[in-house]
Each structure stands twice: as C-alpha cells, then as structure tokens.
Amino acid sequence: xxxxxxxxxxxxxxxxxxxxxxxxxxxxxxxxxxxxxxxxxxxxxxxxxxxxxxxxxxxxxxxxxxxxxxxxxxxxxxxxxxxxxxxxxxxxxxxxxxxxxxxxxxxxxxxxxxxxxxxxxxxxxxxxxxxxxxxxxxxxxxxxxxxxxxxxxxxxxxxxxxxxxxxxxxxxxxxxxxxxxxxxxxxxxxxxxxxxxxxxxxxxxxxxxxxxxxxxxxxxxxxxxxxxxxxxxxxxxxxxxxxxxxxxxxxxxxxxxxxxxxxxxxxxxxxxxxxxxxxxxxxxxxxxxxxxxxxxxxxxxxxxxxxxxxxxxxxxxxxxxxxxxxxxxxxxxxxxxxxxxxxxxxxxxxxxxxxxxxxxxxxxxxxxxxxxxxxxxxxxxxxxxxxxxxxxxxxxxxxxxxxxxxxxxxxxxxxxxxxxxxxxxxxxxxxxxxxxxxxxxxxxxxxxxxxxxxxxxxxxxxxxxxxxxxxxxxxxxxxxxxxxxxxxxxxxxxxxxxxxxxxxxxxxxxxxxxxxxxxxxx
Numbered sequence: 165x166x167x168x169x170x171x172x173x174x175x176x177x178x179x180x181x182x183x184x185x186x187x188x189x190x191x192x193x194x195x196x197x198x199x200x201x202x203x204x205x206x207x208x209x210x211x212x213x214x215x216x217x218x219x220x221x222x223x224x225x226x227x228x229x230x231x232x233x234x235x236x237x238x239x240x241x242x243x244x245x246x247x248x249x250x251x252x253x254x255x256x257x258x259x260x261x262x263x264x265x266x267x268x269x270x271x272x273x274x275x276x277x278x279x280x281x282x283x284x285x286x287x288x289x290x291x292x293x294x295x296x297x298x299x300x301x302x303x304x305x306x307x308x309x310x311x312x313x314x315x316x317x318x319x320x321x322x323x324x325x326x327x328x329x330x331x332x333x334x335x336x337x338x339x340x341x342x343x344x345x346x347x348x349x350x351x352x353x354x355x356x357x358x359x360x361x362x363x364x365x366x367x368x369x370x371x372x373x374x375x376x377x378x379x380x381x382x383x384x385x386x387x388x389x390x391x392x393x394x395x396x397x398x399x400x401x402x403x404x405x406x407x408x409x410x411x412x413x414x415x416x417x418x419x420x421x422x423x424x425x426x427x428x429x430x431x432x433x434x435x436x437x438x439x440x441x442x443x444x445x446x447x448x449x450x451x452x453x454x455x456x457x458x459x460x461x462x463x464x465x466x467x468x469x470x471x472x473x474x475x476x477x478x479x480x481x482x483x484x485x486x487x488x489x490x491x492x493x494x495x496x497x498x499x500x501x502x503x504x505x506x507x508x509x510x511x512x513x514x515x516x517x518x519x520x521x522x523x524x525x526x527x528x529x530x531x532x533x534x535x536x537x538x539x540x541x542x543x544x545x546x547x548x549x550x551x552x553x554x555x556x557x558x559x560x561x562x563x564x565x566x567x568x569x570x571x572x573x574x575x576x577x578x579x580x581x582x583x584x585x586x587x588x589x590x591x592x593x594x595x596x597x598x599x600x601x602x603x604x605x606x607x608x609x610x611x612x613x614x615x616x617x618x619x620x621x622x623x624x625x626x627x628x629x630x631x632x633x634x635x636x637x638x639x640x641x642x643x644x645x646x647x648x649x650x651x652x653x654x655x656x657x658x659x660x661x662x663x664x665x666x667x668x669x670x671x672x673x674x675x676x677x678x679x680x681x682x683x684x685x686x
Contacts, residue, residue, distance in 0.1 A: 242395065253333045254333065255271075256330050257329050273365045315356055328340075344467045345461065371451035381412070395412055398410055468576070469575065481655060487683050491506055519544065520538050578603065596610065603629055619636070633646065649664065657683055
C-alpha cells in the first residue's frame with residue numbers, strides 16, 4: 165500500500181483525510197495518557213506517508229542494492245607498497261673504459277595500462293614492435309600481474325659510462341645492459357633493456373588525476389642501501405619544468421627510483437634535490453615517461469655521451485645561460501699584458517638543459533666571424549643548425565637521431581686517445597696523438613713531424629678539473645712550464661684565467677695571456 169500511495173498523490177490525500185476523520189470518530193479520550201498515545205501514533209502515520217511521497221526511490225533502492233564497481237581500487241598499505249616496489253626495483257651501476265665504477269643509481273621496470281595507452285601520440289608502439297619485435301608493456305587482465313622488460317632511470321646516471329649493469333634488489337646476480345631504447349635529454353630520462361631479465365611492472369598513474377597533497381612513496385637504493393622506502397606528499401606540480409615536487413627524502417643513489425601513489429602506480433621518477441633547502445626534492449613527471457618513444461637502439465657508450473651537456477663539457481657548473489669570453493695576449497715579451505685591452509673571442513648562449521643555443525666566434529680584430537644557432541626538439545635533441553659566416557653563404561641543416569649520435573661520439577673523449585694528421589706552417593706533415601682521462605680532460609698531446617722532430621705537452625688538473633699547469637717538452641727537453649691562476653664567481657666557475665710562463669734560467673715567470681669570462685645564469 166505504501167508504494168501505491170507514494171506514486172499517487174491523489175490517493176495519498178484521500179487516505180490522509182480518511183485516516184484523520186476515522187481517528188476523530190473512533191478515538192475517545194478515556195484518559196490523558198491514552199489520548200497522547202493515539203495522537204503520537206497518528207502523527208507518525210502522517211510523517212511516514214509524506215516521507216514515502218517525497219522519497220519513493222529510497223525503498224526501491226533498498227530492495228535492489230547496487231553492486232560495487234569492480235573498477236574501484238583501494239589504497240594499499242605501506243608494507244604492500246614496499247613489497248610491490250621491491251619486485252620491480254633494480255640497482256644500476258656504470259663503469260668507465262677500464263671497467264672501474266663511475267656511478268650508482270636506481271631504476272625500475274614499468275608498464276603502461278590500457279587506459280593511458282590510448283593517450284599516447286604518434287606511432288610509438290608500431291615503431292617499437294617493428295624495430296625490435298618485442299611486446300608492449302601493458303597491464304594484463306589482473307592488475308599488477310604484468311611483467312616488462314623495460315627499465316626506466318635517469319639519463320644522468322650514464323654520464324661518461326662505457327658499460328652498465330643492473331642488479332635486482334636482494335639478489336647478487338648482475339645483468340649487463342643490452343641496449344638503450346629511449347632517451348629524453350630535456351627530462352633526464354633513459355629506458356633500457358637487459359639480457360634475460362623481465363620483472364613485474366609498476367604501472368603509470370594517470371597524470372591528470374594527481375594533485376598537491378597526495379600521499380606518495382619513493383623507492384630506491386640511496387648510497388647503495390638497497391630497497392629503501394621513504395614517504396611524503398606531493399608538495400607542488402611544476403608543469404613548466406616538467407617536475408613533481410615532493411617532500412619525501414631523496415639521496416645520492418635514489419636517482420631513477422620510482423615515486424608512486426597509494427595504489428603503487430608511478431607518479432614520477434626521482435631525479436634531484438636542492439641542498440640549499442629542506443625537503444625540496446623533485447621527480448620527473450610520469451607524463452614524460454608516457455610520452456617517451458622507445459625507438460632507439462643505442463649502446464651505453466653512446467648514451468653516456470648524450471648524458472653530458474655542452475655546458476658540462478665546457479667545464480661549467482650550475483644553470484649557465486650566457487658566457488662572453490674576452491682575451492688579452494702578449495705578442496712580444498716586452499709588452500705589459502695588463503696594458504692590452506681584451507678583445508671579444510667567443511660568446512656562448514645555453515638553453516636550460518645546458519646545450520648551445522648560439523655560439524658566436526670573433527676574429528683577431530674582435531669582429532664577429534661566425535654565428536651558429538641550434539634548435540632542439542621536445543626531447544632536447546638537436547634538430548636544426550644554421551650557420552652565418554663572413555666567408556660563406558648561410559647554411560642550414562637538419563639532424564636525425566643517428567646524426568646526433570655520430571656527433572656525440574665524435575665529442576666523446578673520456579679515457580681514450582685520438583690520432584690526427586695536419587700540415588704545419590713550415591710545410592712539414594705532423595701526426596698528433598691526444599690522450600684524455602676518464603673525465604674528458606686532455607692529459608697529453610704528442611706531435612711528431614715528418615722530419616723526425618717531436619714535441620710533447622703534459623697537462624695537470626685539480627679536483628675541479630681545471631688545468632693548473634702545462635709542460636712544453638721539445639725533443640725530450642723541458643722548454644717551458646705554464647701555470648694558471650684563477651678567480652672564481654659565487655657558483656664556482658672561473659671568470660679570470662691568468663697564464664704565467666716559466667722558462668727557467670732564474671727568470672721570473674711572465675704573465676703571457678689573460679682570459680676573462682662574463683657569466684650570467686638562469
């Protein structure tokens with residue numbers, strides 16, 4: 165009866181009137197208690213009827229309860245998250261040309277769930293399957309059951325590396341890195357495979373659902389302490405920089421570790437911390453892992469060259485933006501070096517990734533000789549270079565990934581010797597051998613002329629890789645020693661280099677050359 169009246173207002177009104185009149189006829193006030201009881205009962209009847217009229221769906225919902233959605237994912241406990249990360253986490257080590265340790269970092273196996281796979285752009289997976297004949301790291305029917313052969317880490321872990329190995333946390337077995345399949349210079353990401361190893365994959369979280377205040381966990385092996393877990397929150401989302409700011413602890417060795425949400429899904433890749441502030445730690449946003457195209461087939465040696473920016477290769481530290489170089493050099497022994505006005509030599513404009521945007525060279529007269537301008541794609545790869553020169557027509561050239569690889573390998577000087585041949589001003593042919601240390605510093609230059617004469621130059625560096633002395637040896641005898649004095653700015657980059665030449669014979673060292681650098685920063 166309730167359902168009938170609840171869906172028919174006219175019958176409800178008639179029923180209320182009949183109930184009231186019947187109550188008036190049948191109820192006799194025998195005593196106060198009985199009267200109150202009947203009035204209270206009638207009052208409840210009226211209230212119940214009104215409630216049924218206004219909320220008919222309530223009872224229907226009670227009769228047909230809604231089934232819980234099978235897509236609802238509940239948060240995991242801290243212990244469950246630690247266990248989930250441990251199954252995918254690896255320790256990454258790199259070695260130099262002699263097999264000596266270079267760097268230590270973290271990495272993890274990852275995958276892309278179907279819901280996010282639809283958001284990828286381009287022919288990402290087609291390229292991947294066509295080139296390597298390998299499967300797609302997507303989520304299987306049961307969440308968390310998918311395995312992957314792809315490991316993601318930070319590109320900077322591979323700086324100057326010739327070889328690399330990974331070790332699953334809790335295991336003593338090491339695996340050699342097979343190939344690098346993804347490189348993103350701008351966002352400091354690297355994806356690679358190892359021989360004979362595939363583990364459960366951590367799945368990418370939806371980047372659009374992240375917010376400041378969300379709880380997160382960071383897994384890694386800081387300073388080699390394997391399977392370390394720290395927790396915190398998302399402190400900020402820095403979209404312009406492509407970073408997620410977190411307050412969870414990050415230390416050396418944590419680089420490349422996973423930052424996950426309370427479901428154990430990837431929020432980002434741990435990348436850095438600011439020593440100048442407390443709890444100012446950062447992760448590369450997972451959205452860039454999602455966009456990364458796995459179309460490379462590079463060795464660790466080649467990748468190690470990409471990990472070094474132009475600014476680092478030039479010896480700069482910090483976020484250098486613009487460098488203007490001026491030089492004053494003596495042309496004869498009797499001239500006072502400090503009376504010479506320094507002339508412009510080179511100007512370097514760097515992007516925020518530390519790579520050249522523009523390089524301007526000057527002639528001996530101080531006038532501009534050439535201008536090199538470089539453009540980069542969204543990954544930080546060189547895409548186009550234009551050259552303006554006094555002696556040539558303007559030139560513009562585009563670069564493929566393969567050509568970028570060749571250029572980087574040509575610039576790679578870590579722990580090797582390079583040979584070349586050229587014609588000297590006197591007409592003699594000269595063969596030169598240049599030897600570099602593991603940091604890319606020129607340590608020896610040997611030149612042998614076609615008439616049998618030779619010269620040798622030995623270079624010495626301090627802990628900051630600044631050259632402090634240069635010995636000029638000719639036909640086996642020491643000819644002169646040049647020592648360098650520096651003045652540094654607040655960032656630790658030198659802004660003044662003075663060359664003092666000592667030719668012996670009880671003669672005071674002569675100030676021979678002064679280089680000045682005006683440096684600005686981002």
